[in-house]
Amino acid sequence: MIGAEGTQHYLSRPIQLPCGVVLKNRLVKSAMSDSLADGEGNPTQAQIRLYERWAEGGVALSIIGEVQGDARFPEKPGNLVLGISSNPEALHALACRASINGAHIWPQIGHAGALSHLPISRPKGPSALQIGSFKCAGMLISEVKQLPEIYAKAAKLAKDVGFTGVQIHAGHGFLLSQFLSPLFNRRSDLYGGSIEARCQIIVEVIDKVRCAVGHSFPIGIKINSSDQLEGGLTPADALEAIRMLDRTSIDLIEISGGTYFPGVQPNSGSPGGGAYFVEFCQRAQHVTSVPLVATGGFKTRTQALSSLSSGAVDMVGVARAMILNPALANSWLSETAGDPDFPRFEAPPLGGVTAWYTTLLTAVGNDNESNFALDISSAIRLYEERDALRCVKWRKKFSAL
Secondary structure, three states, X not given: OOOHHHHHHHHHOOEEOOOOOEEOOOEEEOOOOOOOEOOOOOEOHHHHHHHHHHHHOOOOEEEEEEEEOXXXXXXXXXXXXXXXXXOHHHHHHHHHHOOHHXXXXXXXXXXXXXXXXXXXXXXXXXXXXXXXXXXXXXXXXHHHHHHHHHXXXXXXHHHHHXXXXXXXXXXXXXXXXXXXXXXXXXXXXXXXXXXXXXOHHHHHHHHHHHHHHOOOOOEEEEXXXXXXXXXXXXXXXXHHXXXXXXXXXOOEEEEEOOXXXXXXXXXXXXXXXXXXXXXXXXXXXXXXXXXXXXXXXXXXXXXXXXXXXXXXXXXXXXXXXXXXXXXXXXXXHHOOOOOOOOOOXXXXXXXXXXXXXXXXXXXXXXXXXXXXXXXHHHHHHHHHHHHHHHHHHHHHHHOOO
């Protein structure tokens, strides 16, 4: 361990990724589903301004959550889409304004799979399943083999319009995470069974994306340390998956965890307070030389400094704290301000806290957070009304699919 001055220096220290790209400090604005696209897969002015504000606020890297390469399987109707129907000028405006001040901006390329939004999708996962109230169809082998090309085309478009890298989403229960999890992947072909087989499609996706974007363009990945579900991905298997990732051309591995499926019991080992996944990252350091980001539970500068100075993580991922203070990176780097004050909610309904933070994101994107005064019930109502309107637009835009 080093002294306080040394730890603060470490927070502001640049980091070079394996592809050669340098990130200016150790703070990442982790992906969130901001639901700020226009319902047709294109960015809005509020979304562009939101990521510009985080860039102004000093962050090294912002990741746009839930960007779809296949509009048939969205997480929400407010997702961005990287495809043939995208508006390249609007995407370029987002990439350009979000990369000011030396910041990097990466779309998180995903596929919701079995968790695709029902009003605008017919969910498909690695296997046909019915668990409690949850059910989905299973993917044919031909559909699985199409996935690397889908991700590669999305990544190439991201590069062409000016994004500075991409992240592949293999966490939080979405499609690639479903392939990793024995709870949802019950295939008997080359993509199911052992952890090596369950990870195979991810390796193929990375290889295809690398061919599409070249050797000097950053490719990151988000992966669960555990599904925190009975019968799901275990930490031991997650470490083996990371060992496999170490043999690919991946540039940054973000560690998170947790999966929500209706009807599936959560594991009693779910994380509690504090930074959730630092201990797992410490173990992962022994199986990979790729830089590691821990995301989840970081609320204070002290937590960030402690995790970095211990050597457990190479970067710190922060999400909700950067909604509460879009300039949090500058605050933590210069010590000019303290930590954000997190709101307390008494017995919030399921999904209520997420809805509240998502509506606050909209206010930040409109430079209007100082007037934000919604309670959770009002936030849920606004969130659901907006989703419903965007579902109408999504179905009209992508009905041919």
